[in-house]
Amino acid sequence: MNHALVSFALNRQTTMFFVVVALFIGFAANSPHFLDSQTQFEILRITAFTLIIGLPLTYLVIAGEVDLSIGSNYGLCSVVTALAIVDWGWNPWLAALLAVGLGTLIGLFNGMLTVKLKVPSFILTIGMLSLLRGLALVITMGLSIDVSAEYVSSFFGVAGGKIGPVPAQVIWALAAFVISGFVLRYTLFGARLYATGGNVRAALQMGVNPGRIKIWTFTLVGFSCGLAGALTTGWLRIGSPNTGAGGELAIIAAVIIGGAALSGGIGTATGTLLGAIIVSMLQTGLILVGVQGNWVQVYVGLLIVMAAALEPYLRPDGPFAEWLMGLGRRTDPG
Amino acid sequence: MAYHDFREPDATGADMPMSTDAQPIVSVRNASRHFGRVTALSDVSMDLYPGQVTALLGDNGAGKSTFITMLSGVFPPSSGEIQMDGKPVHFASPHDARAAGIATVFQGLALIEDRSIADNLFLGCEPVRFGFLLDRKRMVREAKGVLEQLKVNLPPVTTSVRFLSGGQRQAVAVARTIVTGSKLVIMDEPTAALGVRETGKVLDLIRRLRDQGTSVLLISHNMDDVFSVADRAVVLRLGRKVADVAIRDVTREQIVGLVMGGERAPERDKQEAAA
Numbered sequence: 001m002n003h004a005l006v007s008f009a010l011n012r013q014t015t016m017f018f019v020v021v022a023l024f025i026g027f028a029a030n031s032p033h034f035l036d037s038q039t040q041f042e043i044l045r046i047t048a049f050t051l052i053i054g055l056p057l058t059y060l061v062i063a064g065e066v067d068l069s070i071g072s073n074y075g076l077c078s079v080v081t082a083l084a085i086v087d088w089g090w091n092p093w094l095a096a097l098l099a100v101g102l103g104t105l106i107g108l109f110n111g112m113l114t115v116k117l118k119v120p121s122f123i124l125t126i127g128m129l130s131l132l133r134g135l136a137l138v139i140t141m142g143l144s145i146d147v148s149a150e151y152v153s154s155f156f157g158v159a160g161g162k163i164g165p166v167p168a169q170v171i172w173a174l175a176a177f178v179i180s181g182f183v184l185r186y187t188l189f190g191a192r193l194y195a196t197g198g199n200v201r202a203a204l205q206m207g208v209n210p211g212r213i214k215i216w217t218f219t220l221v222g223f224s225c226g227l228a229g230a231l232t233t234g235w236l237r238i239g240s241p242n243t244g245a246g247g248e249l250a251i252i253a254a255v256i257i258g259g260a261a262l263s264g265g266i267g268t269a270t271g272t273l274l275g276a277i278i279v280s281m282l283q284t285g286l287i288l289v290g291v292q293g294n295w296v297q298v299y300v301g302l303l304i305v306m307a308a309a310l311e312p313y314l315r316p317d318g319p320f321a322e323w324l325m326g327l328g329r330r331t332d333p334g
Numbered sequence: 335m336a337y338h339d340f341r342e343p344d345a346t347g348a349d350m351p352m353s354t355d356a357q358p359i360v361s362v363r364n365a366s367r368h369f370g371r372v373t374a375l376s377d378v379s380m381d382l383y384p385g386q387v388t389a390l391l392g393d394n395g396a397g398k399s400t401f402i403t404m405l406s407g408v409f410p411p412s413s414g415e416i417q418m419d420g421k422p423v424h425f426a427s428p429h430d431a432r433a434a435g436i437a438t439v440f441q442g443l444a445l446i447e448d449r450s451i452a453d454n455l456f457l458g459c460e461p462v463r464f465g466f467l468l469d470r471k472r473m474v475r476e477a478k479g480v481l482e483q484l485k486v487n488l489p490p491v492t493t494s495v496r497f498l499s500g501g502q503r504q505a506v507a508v509a510r511t512i513v514t515g516s517k518l519v520i521m522d523e524p525t526a527a528l529g530v531r532e533t534g535k536v537l538d539l540i541r542r543l544r545d546q547g548t549s550v551l552l553i554s555h556n557m558d559d560v561f562s563v564a565d566r567a568v569v570l571r572l573g574r575k576v577a578d579v580a581i582r583d584v585t586r587e588q589i590v591g592l593v594m595g596g597e598r599a600p601e602r603d604k605q606e607a608a609a
Contacts, residue, residue, distance in 0.1 A: 186467055186468055186470070187466050187467055187468060188460055188462050188465075188466050188467070188468055189466065190468070191449075191453060191457075191460055191468055194446065194448070194449055194453075195446050195449065195453075195457055195458075198446035198447060198448055198449060199444070199445065199446045199447065201442065201444065202442070202443075202444035202445060202446055202457070203446075203457070203458075205428060205438075205440055205444045206444055206457045206458030206459075207427075207428065207429035207432060207458035207459070208457065208458050265446065265447070265448050265449075266448055
C-alpha cells in the first residue's frame with residue numbers, strides 16, 4: 001500500500017465522515033422522528049452556534065493556545081445585547097454592535113495577557129470563565145432579560161429568521177466555515193498560524209512574529225463570541241445570564257474530535273465542521289432515541305476521551321500506518 | 335521582505351574564483367561582546383569570502399556560539415563592527431540579517447514537522463499575491479527548482495517534513511538559505527546527529543553552496559568534516575581568535591592542538607606569524 005493511499009485511509013476527515021454517516025444511519029433507524037426536517041434543522045442550528053465560535057477556536061488551538069472563557073464571553077455578550085435594547089433603549093443593531101465590540105475586546109485582553117505577560121492561556125481563561133460569567137450574573141442580578149415582541153427591528157430577522165426552511169444561523173455558520181477554511185488553506189495568515197503552533201522557536205527564528213499571530217487569533221475568538229451572543233439574543237429574544245454555560249465543553253469537544261491537536265500546529269476547518277456535526281447529532285439524536293438527557297453528556301465525554309486516546313495510533317506516522325504499509329510490502333514482494 | 339529569484343545568478347556568481355583577492359562578503363572588525371562582566375568575545379576580526387568554506391573551531395565556551403549568534407542578528411557586538419560588501423551594517427533582529435543575506439542553519443533546523451517541504455522552505459518569506467494570498471503554485475515550482483539545484487533527493491515537495499530522515503531535513507534547512515538568496519550561510523554543527531552516509535550528503539551540499547559562490551561558515555567538532563570540505567580554519571579560544579589558517583597548510587594534529595591549547599608557546603608564534 002503506498003503512502004498516498006495510507007494517508008487517505010487514515011485521513012482524519014475520511015474517518016470522521018464515516019462516523020457521521022454511521023451515526024446518521026444509526027439514529028435514523030432507531031428513532032421515528034430523527035429524519036423529520038425539523039429535527040435535522042435543529043441539529044444544524046446547534047451545529048451553527050458550535051461552529052461560529054468553534055472555527056476561530058480551531059485557529060487558536062492550531063496556534064497552540066486555548067480559550068476556556070468562550071462560553072462565559074458568549075453569555076455576557078448575549079446579556080449585554082438584551083440589556084442595551086431593553087434597559088437603555090438602544091437600536092438592536094447598535095446593541096449587537098456593542099456586544100460584538102465587547103466580545104472582541106475581551107478576546108484582545110486574553111491575547112495581550114497571554115502573549116505580553118506570558119500568563120498560560122489555560123489558567124488565564126479559566127479565571128476569565130468565572131469572571132465573565134460572574135459579571136453576566138451581577139449585571140442581570142441573575143435574571144433573564146426578555147426582549148418582548150414590541151421591539152421591532154430587521155435585526156431579529158437576520159439573527160433568528162429563516163430563508164425558506166433554512167434557519168438564518170445556518171447561513172451565518174456556512175459563511176464562517178467557508179471563510180475560515182479559505183484563510184487556513186490559502187492565506188499567509190493561515191501558513192503562519194500553523195507555523196506558530198507547529199514550532200514557535202522555528203517561527204521566531206524565521207522571522208514570523210508568533211505573539212502577534214496569537215493576539216489576533218484571541219481577538220478573533222472574542223469577536224466570534226460577541227457575534228454568537230448577539231445572534232442568540234436576536235433569535236431567542238432573551239438575554240439569559242446562563243447562556244453558554246458549559247457550552248465551552250461542547251465547542252472544545254467539537255474542535256478536538258475534529259482533529260485539532262491541543263499541542264498546536266494541527267487542525268482544519270472541515271475537521272471542526274464534522275466534529276460539530278457529530279457533537280450536535282449526538283446531543284439531539286440520543287434524546288430522540290430515548291436516552292436520558294444526563295447520559296448525553298456521558299457519551300460526548302466518552303467520544304472526546306476516545307478521540308484523544310486513539311489519536312497517536314492513527315497518526316500518518318503512527319503504529320497503525322506502519323502496520324498497513326507492512327501489509328502492503330508482504331503482499332507485494334520486491 | 336527580501337525575496338531572491340534563484341534562477342538569476344547573482345553578480346557574485348558561480349564562476350567567482352576562490353581567492354583572497356576577492357572582496358569579502360562579510361567582514362567582522364575588532365568585535366567584542368560582553369555579557370555583564372563576562373567577556374564572551376574579545377577583539378575578533380574575520381573576513382568571509384565568496385565561494386569559500388570557513389570552519390569555525392574552538393572548544394566549548396570558546397565564543398563560537400556568541401560569534402554566530404551575533405552574525406545572525408540576535409544581538410549586536412558590544413564594540414567593533416560588522417561590514418557587508420565594505421559597508422558597516424547594523425542588525426536589529428535576525429530578520430534584518432536574513433534580509434541582508436546572512437542565513438543561519440540552526441542546530442534545531444527550525445522546521446515545522448506537520449507542514450510540507452515547500453511550506454518550510456518559504457517559512458517567513460512566503461510569496462504572496464495581493465499581500466495576503468499564498469502563491470502555492472510558485473512555492474511548489476520554486477521549491478522544486480531549488481532542490482534540483484542542490485541535487486538532493488527528496489520526496490515530493492508537498493510531503494510533510496515529519497516523514498523525512500535527518501539528512502533530508504538538513505537538506506531542506508540548507509535549501510531554505512538558497513531560497514532567500516543568502517550570500518553567507520552559517521551552519522551550526524550540521525552533521526552532529528547524522529550517520530556516515532547522510533553526513534557525506536550534507537558535505538556535498540556544503541560544496542555545492544560553495545561552488546555557487548556562497549560563503550559558508552561551518553561550525554563543527556568533527557575534524558574529518560572540516561578537512562574534507564573547509565578551505566580555511568579559524569580557531570577561537572576563550573573568546574579570542576588564536577589562528578586563521580588555510581586548511582592545506584596545517585595538519586589535523588596542529589588544528590587539534592590549537593583548539594585544545596595544549597602547546598601554548600609555539601601556537602602563539604604561529605599566530606604572530608599569521609598576523
